[in-house]
Amino acid sequence: MEKRELPVPDSPALPAERPWHEKSRAEKLAAAADRALDVAKAYLDQPVDPGNVKLASLQANLALEIIGYQIRVESGALSGSIAAREPVQLNVHFVRADNKDEALPRIASQAEYDALPSGRHFIAPDGTERVKP
Numbered sequence: 001m002e003k004r005e006l007p008v009p010d011s012p013a014l015p016a017e018r019p020w021h022e023k024s025r026a027e028k029l030a031a032a033a034d035r036a037l038d039v040a041k042a043y044l045d046q047p048v049d050p051g052n053v054k055l056a057s058l059q060a061n062l063a064l065e066i067i068g069y070q071i072r073v074e075s076g077a078l079s080g081s082i083a084a085r086e087p088v089q090l091n092v093h094f095v096r097a098d099n100k101d102e103a104l105p106r107i108a109s110q111a112e113y114d115a116l117p118s119g120r121h122f123i124a125p126d127g128t129e130r131v132k133p
Contacts, residue, residue: 040066104129 020028040062048056106123107113116122116132124130 018027023031043055043059043062046055046059048059050056104121104123105112105116107116108125113122113132118132120132122130122132
């Protein structure tokens, strides 16, 4: 049986790529994002080598950044789908578990500090809230 080659249709001519300085900001951003994703994938595709601390650190940070961006994208898509609905009103009241509804003591001396039990929240002389160890 004789083999015949199938005719290959001419591929449509692609427009010549415009020089960088003629591209719009959106086109530049899209090109840079494509390149960045290619570079990120190349780093993530390399085997993890605990002996190469720089590469392992880069891979871990890169993976976490990408996961963070993906979470933001997905939460944005989720909030967009919820936006059409009636807004939900949340009434949240925080209660201090350690001091209940007591006012925090304002400590002005070492003696007052020494009298506090361990784990007690208080207001330091500089106005910050602290916890006695």
